[in-house]
Amino acid sequence: MSCCSPDNSCSTSAASRDKKTTGVTTVYEVKGMTCGHCETAVAKEVTAVAGVSGVSVDVAAGLVTVTTGTEPDDAQIAAAVDEAGYELTGRAENLSAR
Incomplete structure (x- = not known):
């Protein structure tokens, strides 16, 4: 379930959590x-x-781009996305950089 109204409006301002690190x-x-x-x-x-x-x-x-020290656990990432109320549909393989 999305947090937004049917017209995709939201009263909450954007807050980016971009964090540049090294790893996978x-x-x-x-x-x-x-x-x-x-x-x-x-x-x-x-x-x-x-x-x-x-x-x-x-x-x-x-x-969603995720940086980890080792290969990520896709099930844990999917569970976190689900907890936020969204659906992880898979890896964007052609965009992943290892």
């Missing part, structure tokens, strides 16, 4: 994000996953 970078496709509140909610939950050292959310593209 994996890009995931996420459905349902439409605004800054969505960005904040996903970033907060994914950042809390053990081993995650950086998260960048691109709402317009529906992408």
